[in-house]
Amino acid sequence: MATAKKANTSNDELTEGQMTRRRVLSWLSGFGLFGSAVVSVFSNLVFIKPRATYGQPNRFSIGKPEDFPSGTRITLGEHNICVVREGEKLCAISTVCTHLGCIVSTSETGFACPCHGSRYDQDGNVTGGPAPKALPWYKVSLAPNGELEVDKGEEIAAGTYFNA
Amino acid sequence: MRLALAIASFVILIVHGLVFYNQFFHKWERHQTAYFDQARAMAKTDAERAALEGRSPRIEQIIVTAFGEKRVDRCTTCHIGNDDPRFKDHAQPLRSHPYSETLGDRQVNGLWERRHKFSDFGCTVCHDGQGRGLDTFDAHGEDHYWPSPLLGYITQNWRADFKPKLKNKDFMQANCALCHTEENFKSTPLVTQGRRLFFEKNCYGCHKIEGLSAGTLGPELSEVGKKFKPDYLWESIVEPRANSATSFMPKFNLSDEEVKALVVFLKSRRGINFSETSLDRYRASLNKGKTGQFAGATAETTPTAEPAAGGSLVALGEKLINDRSCLACHKLGNRDGGIAPDLSFEGLIKDEKWMMDHFREPRSRVSDSIMPTFNFQDSEYQAMTSYLASLKTPPALGDPSGIFSTLCARCHGDLGNGKGMIAVYLDPYPRDLTKAGFMSSKSDERLMNSIKNGVAGTSMPAWGRVLNDDQIRGVLDHIRKNYVKEPARQAKGRPVPETNPVTSDAASVKRGEQLFLQRCTGCHGKKADGKGPNSTDIQPRPRNLRSADFMNSVSDRRLIESIMYGVQGSAMPPWVDYGLTQKDIGDLVNYLRSFNKVKQ
């Protein structure tokens, strides 16, 4: 309305004060609405990003160190990791192929992917096939209750062992 | 308008801001931060420090699929120190879960080891509560609508008088029993006690629990723990009518400790217990049907011995009466359940046939009895009957007032007003002897006859087998003097046909039925069972006209008189004043007789 007036009120019905008041108010309204829109769009992005997953949790207990005697090389299908222990050194290697996400199986020489023939050595390094990079290692730690915990949220450099 | 617009816009912005702000500040984050800080300070070894490295607050959850439906327990989001022994003395929510040998935890090399690992069991399977909630109100189940609040901790908005009794970690035993179904499991003494009470207090007679009992009179309790919260269970036991206005469940004399054990036991009944497979349950149900026995009762008591001959039959009967909790309701000698009639001299007032019939189907003898039909074997009934029939020692009687208080007061009450100790559990109610309208309208002969021969179809026994005529006369005088307080009036000479003026044939019965449906159903009910829509407002209750024992014990003349001139002191009006002719009444009597004839 302010603008409508502006065009038609050459005989100065309005004072300058009223004009600025109106302008301030419309700026305020604009700021309120625009700000709300920004907050609301951002909130909705936060909303659709799940805070808690519905699958297995990222950090989970795999049991006591004694459950994995030296020489163990066992795949935990439920969590898609392979637990390897040699002497005191223990690690958890992902069994999800880095190529297109198939589940690799353990073989004599390391890991082999059934889908497109990727080959990995026993530490998960690529030895053949289309896989672009080595199988990730996950952080293993000792929980206060004496059990081993694997955190799939944290990848560590290959060759970083947990000392049991 | 622009001002309003600006204000409204800012309201929107402020609400957005508030909501946005709230989403990023959670209590659980603070708990987790506190945990990490303290754990770091406590860490002694590199391994401990390494384990905490890179940890930041996030929603923790345990997903358990092993126990029925999928459980998502996010309790460890706040109770993050639950399995960290270093936090055993901290305040909640960081305190670690205690170790306990009762839970099966054991010490290995000085370190405790849990029997029930949290990563396998989660939290809610034992504690209840709402695993998905992330603030205490939701997660602990404080919301009135949440069906399983933290067992023994959260009492929602329950009745103030029950609340303190329901706050106790003992209640968690109910959840132990979901898996540990074996009897006498040592870690769940309350469940064991509750199960024992379930049989001792005769609950099994009326209530069915799959695999334990087969009662049909009360609601089935197989899944009662799933449907109801502890407060409802407690209330239903101590005040049966609080939750079901028409319940005729007796109030048992239970101590708080006993009620608690029963509540815990019932809370553990959730239909499917985790250690059973559906195949096992199906097999069990097949086997149960075959033997015609319900497992629990025999398992609780000693296995039924083969009834031997003679004296040992009586002994077996006595044992059964004790084992099967008859005295949870009845009185026998010094023991008194306070709910059902005295059996101390049953052999004097009832014969064996009556007892057998009554055992097999109580309502065949007392048409509205609340005594359940027990699924015992016939041989067991025989033994119990033999035992009861052997109870022929007459009670010590004195003067008429002594007789009244020994024999009559249990039902008719010390004041003779029909409100004796067990009166509410009898149907028909005992006669209110203070009601002069009724008492003085009946002749001494009629009343003495009732005392002497009992009233068939009701709980009034034939005292003639205990008392002689003089004693009966004395009791009646005592009643007239002390309770009726009004002399018997001479019955007016009213013309009543001695026999039914209308011969019974199909047409007459049909006419009688029509008349009955028009005139009588309001009180006596469509089925003539005395349960018409108005019946609950009437004292004494309308007669159950389908009680064959009663109907066969009264003459046509008495029926006709009652219909014609009404029953004084009751709601039965003189129908002769409402236009019924003698012929109509004859038809009615023929109709009433027609459906009682069968059992004659």
Place this chain on the structure above:
Amino acid sequence: MAKNSYFSALKEMPANIWHSIFRNSLPSSDLGRAQTSFTNFFLHIHPVKVNRHTVKPWYTMGLGLISFFLFVLLTISGILVMFYYVPSTEQAYDRMLDLRGSVAFGTFLRNMHRWAAHGMVAVVFLHMCRVFFTGSYKKPREFNWVIGVVLFLLTLFSSFTGYLLPWDQLAFWAITVGASIAGYAPIVGKDIQFILLGDTNVGQEALLRFYVLHIAVLPLVMALLVSIHFWRIRKDGGLSRPEEAEDLTGEKADSLSDWPKELDVAPTPATVAASAAVIEKKQYGIQGLVRGPFTKVGNVPDKSVFSWPNLFMAELFVFVVTVAGVLVVSLLFNAPLEEPVNIAHPPNPAKAPWYFLGLQEMVSYSAFWGGVGIPTLEVLILLLVPYFDRTTKGVGRWFAKERLLANTLFLIFVIVNIILIIVGTFFRGPNWGFVSPW
């Protein structure tokens, strides 16, 4: 030089982007005001000028617009809530708990959706009352009234189908009761109930069907009908108004002098010229194809004002107030979530959603008449009202004297229904017995 032009391009970039989106700057001439309407995708549904009567706030009270904005809010919040919802009897309730517990803004979005839905039922009904009491359903707006009644029914049905989705006791038993009411219809009642529930009882099938209806079928149908409803407003000659508002002779102009002064726009030479230019460009050609009354343009001394800013500011205001209202209510009150479904243990009393409690109250007297007979009659009468009531007297004024009978009848209808709903909501306790709410 080139550098300078890049610099100036950079400097002008915001303005250029702005103008590429909004071709007109804030209008300062009648041409500009007119262009605001027909060059903006969202605004071009509006006429360039509307009758001054149309923007009188207390005439419409913006009820139709509020309904529409609530519909928009419901669509947005509904789509968002869908991200976390699974229409499965095993998961639905858990998902509700997750919305409340772990999902960011979950509670708030659910509150918004819930309260906006209740609000929409109420506002659509009030809108219908407004249209009736001002006689706006009369020729030529009969069919738009019919569409409106259908929209009202669809609103009820949308709300009803959404009621089941949380899968708690409240939902389950309300739908059980509501679907049973449908089952009382003669001959086809049981079939309707069966088709609706996909089973004899409320269960997984019903949940899935209600979900599909709620998120796809009903919103689409409603969106279509709303479009037609809006389109018809213009094709039927704008909002209804009294005859004197059309009067161009100015005789009765005095009686209209209480209108907001600021809405009065006197034609100036500039506007006349601009309007003439617009007419030359045949920007309104499409309107010429439409028969019947249409909005006047140019410097004809009529009673109309430009939509910009008079109408648009009013609409913006209604929008802002609606959104603010929903937000505040959602912040203050949480949407109910009762126990998870327990088929064996109905609450006592089991009540339908509040807007069907009038029905349930009537059903408690007579199943057929209360549940089917009377509601069907009511709907039929509502649908046919414009074809019964053919006089064109008293249009455009609240409670016009000429419409005393019609208004009284409708008022009775409204009051009786509201009383029934109030009785059903507050005065009915266990076993549908009469209780006192205080």
